[in-house]
Amino acid sequence: MPAAQPPRGPSRQALLAEVQALRQRVATLEQEKRDLEVMLEMATDHADDLSESLQQERDDLETMLEMTTDHADALEADLQSQAEALARRSQFIRETFGRYVSEDVVAQLLDAPEGLELGGAKRKVTILMSDVRGFTALAECLEPQEVMTFLNRYLEAMVDVILSYRGTIIEILGDGLLVLFGAPLTRDDDAERAVACALAMQLRMEDTNALHRQAGVPDIEMGIGIHTGEVVVGHIGSQQRTKYGVVGSAVNLTGRIESYTTGGQILISPTTYAETAAVLMVSHQMTVTPKGVAAPLTLYAVSGMRGIHALTLPTPTETLVSLPQALDVRYTVLEGKFAGSTLYGGRVVKLATRMAELHVDQPVAAFSNLKLRFLRPTGEVVPGELFAKVVEILPEDASRVMVRFTSVPEAARTFLDTMRGYEYHVINRAEQV
Amino acid sequence: MDIIHDDYQVHYDAATATVVCQGSFRLRGTEEYAPILQVLTAAADAQPATLTLDLRTLQFLNSSGINTLAKFVLHARQYQATQVVMKGSHLFPWQEKSLKNFQRLLPGLHLEIE
Numbered sequence: 001m002p003a004a005q006p007p008r009g010p011s012r013q014a015l016l017a018e019v020q021a022l023r024q025r026v027a028t029l030e031q032e033k034r035d036l037e038v039m040l041e042m043a044t045d046h047a048d049d050l051s052e053s054l055q056q057e058r059d060d061l062e063t064m065l066e067m068t069t070d071h072a073d074a075l076e077a078d079l080q081s082q083a084e085a086l087a088r089r090s091q092f093i094r095e096t097f098g099r100y101v102s103e104d105v106v107a108q109l110l111d112a113p114e115g116l117e118l119g120g121a122k123r124k125v126t127i128l129m130s131d132v133r134g135f136t137a138l139a140e141c142l143e144p145q146e147v148m149t150f151l152n153r154y155l156e157a158m159v160d161v162i163l164s165y166r167g168t169i170i171e172i173l174g175d176g177l178l179v180l181f182g183a184p185l186t187r188d189d190d191a192e193r194a195v196a197c198a199l200a201m202q203l204r205m206e207d208t209n210a211l212h213r214q215a216g217v218p219d220i221e222m223g224i225g226i227h228t229g230e231v232v233v234g235h236i237g238s239q240q241r242t243k244y245g246v247v248g249s250a251v252n253l254t255g256r257i258e259s260y261t262t263g264g265q266i267l268i269s270p271t272t273y274a275e276t277a278a279v280l281m282v283s284h285q286m287t288v289t290p291k292g293v294a295a296p297l298t299l300y301a302v303s304g305m306r307g308i309h310a311l312t313l314p315t316p317t318e319t320l321v322s323l324p325q326a327l328d329v330r331y332t333v334l335e336g337k338f339a340g341s342t343l344y345g346g347r348v349v350k351l352a353t354r355m356a357e358l359h360v361d362q363p364v365a366a367f368s369n370l371k372l373r374f375l376r377p378t379g380e381v382v383p384g385e386l387f388a389k390v391v392e393i394l395p396e397d398a399s400r401v402m403v404r405f406t407s408v409p410e411a412a413r414t415f416l417d418t419m420r421g422y423e424y425h426v427i428n429r430a431e432q433v
Numbered sequence: 434m435d436i437i438h439d440d441y442q443v444h445y446d447a448a449t450a451t452v453v454c455q456g457s458f459r460l461r462g463t464e465e466y467a468p469i470l471q472v473l474t475a476a477a478d479a480q481p482a483t484l485t486l487d488l489r490t491l492q493f494l495n496s497s498g499i500n501t502l503a504k505f506v507l508h509a510r511q512y513q514a515t516q517v518v519m520k521g522s523h524l525f526p527w528q529e530k531s532l533k534n535f536q537r538l539l540p541g542l543h544l545e546i547e
Binding site: 063070074075 | 493525
C-alpha cells in the first residue's frame with residue numbers, strides 16, 4: 001500500500017481566508033468607486049455652478065458694455081441735437097441782427113446768449129431818431145434812379161457810422177432811421193455813444209453833401225432827436241414775419257423831439273442830458289410842450305462832446321442881412337405831413353442862406369412847419385415850394401418870427417441868392433459911398 | 434453720507450433709503466467714481482425694503498458714470514428682499530434712453546420717469 005501523500009496547495013481554511021480578504025477588497029473598491037462617483041458628480045456640479053456664475057458675470061459684463069455703448073450713443077445724440085439747436089440759434093441771431101448791428105455785437109450775442117432776451121424785455125435804452133429834411137421835395141426833382149443812388153449813398157454812410165458806435169438799427173423808413181443804444185446788449189455808456197453817434201452822423205452828412213455837390217445834387221440836412229427811457233424790446237410780429245423791434249412811449253417822445261429839430265441839429269431830452277452832461281457841449285436849450293406830454297420839456301441842442309468821443313459840429317456861419325425891400329410870401333402851416341388848407345401872407349425882412357426873419361399876418365406857434373412860396377417884387381410867384389420851421393418867436397413882437405429853411409428848391413434858391421446878392425451889392429455900394 | 438462738489442452732489446437719506454444724485458457726473462474712470470459707488474453700495478447693504486435712486490436732477494452722466502450705476506444695481510441684486518426704485522426725468526433725453534437698460538441687469542427694478 002502506497003504511503004499517504006501530504007495535501008497539495010493551500011489548505012481549505014487558507015483559501016477561505018483569501019476569499020474573505022478578496023471580498024473585503026472588492027467591497028472597499030466598490031466604496032471607493034462610489035465615493036469617486038460622488039466626487040465626480042460634486043466636481044461636475046461645482047464646475048456647472050462655476051460655469052453658470054461665470055456665464056452670469058459674462059452676461060452682466062456684456063449687458064454693462066451694451067448699456068455703456070447705448071448710453072454713449074444717447075449722449076452723442078443729445079450733443080448732436082444740442083449742436084444743431086445752437087447752430088440754428090446762431091443762424092437766427094445772425095439773420096436777425098447781422099444786418100443791423102456790428103459783427104462784434106453779433107459775436108457777443110453768440111457768446112453770451114443769456115444776455116439776449118428775445119421774448120421781450122423792458123429795459124432802459126437811448127433812442128436815436130433821424131430824418132432828412134426836404135428829402136421828399138428833393139425826390140420830386142430827381143430821376144427815380146438818382147433818388148435811389150442818393151438814398152443808398154446816404155444810408156450806407158449813416159449805417160457805417162451807427163455800427164461803429166455799436167448802435168442797433170431797428171428801422172430804416174425811407175430816409176428816417178430808428179436806432180437803439182442799449183439793446184440787445186446794455187453798456188454803461190449807451191447814452192454817451194448815442195450822442196457821439198449823432199455828432200458823427202452830422203459830420204458824415206457834411207462829407208456826403210460834398211460828394212453830392214460834385215454830382216450837382218443840392219445839399220440835404222438831417223435832424224436828430226435823442227431820448228433815454230424805458231422801452232420793451234423783443235421780437236414783434238407774426239410767425240411768418242418777425243423782427244427785432246421796440247415799443248414804448250419813449251419811442252414816440254423821441255419822434256416828437258426829432259420833429260423839433262432843424263437841419264444839422266441834434267436835440268436831446270433831459271434824461272439823455274443827465275447821463276452825458278459831464279462831456280457835453282450844448283449850444284442852447286429850449287422849452288417845448290410836445291403833444292401828449294403833460295409838463296413842458298427842456299431840450300438841449302448839442303454842438304459837441306469832450307472826452308473819448310471828442311467831436312464838434314462846425315459853427316454855422318449864417319449872417320442875416322436886411323433886405324432893402326421886404327419880400328412877400330404866401331404860406332400854409334403843416335399839420336403832420338400834410339399842408340393845412342388856409343393860405344396866409346407874410347413878409348421876409350431879413351435873409352441868410354438858411355434863415356429868415358418873417359413877419360406874419362396871423363400868429364404862428366413855435367416849431368410850426370411852414371410850406372411857403374416867395375413873390376417877386378412884381379407880384380408874380382417864384383417857382384418852387386420852400387419848407388421852413390419856426391425856430392423862434394421874437395420876444396418884442398409875436399408877429400415877428402425866425403424861420404429856418406428845411407428845403408429850398410433850386411429855382412427858389414437862385415431867387416433868394418439874387419435877393420441877398422442884391423443886398424450885398426447895395427451894402428458894398430453904400431460902403432463905397 | 435453726502436458728497437458735495439461744485440458740479441455734482443450725492444445725498445443719502447438713510448431714513449427714507451433714498452440716494453439723490455444731482456448736477457453733472459463727469460468724473461474720469463472707476464477710481465474717481467469710487468466714493469459715489471461707496472455711498473450707493475452702503476445704501477444697498479442696509480437692505481431696506483425699498484431703495485430709491487433719484488436721478489431726476491442729474492443733468493449729465495458720462496459712460497464711467499453709467500458703469501458705476503450698473504455696478505450698484507448688480508450689488509443691490511444680491512439682496513432679493515430689496516426693491517430698487519430708480520427715478521428719472523424726461524427733461525434729460527439720455528435718461529429715457531439709458532435708465533431702462535438697468536432692468537436688463539435687474540428685471541425687478543422699478544423705473545419711474547416723469
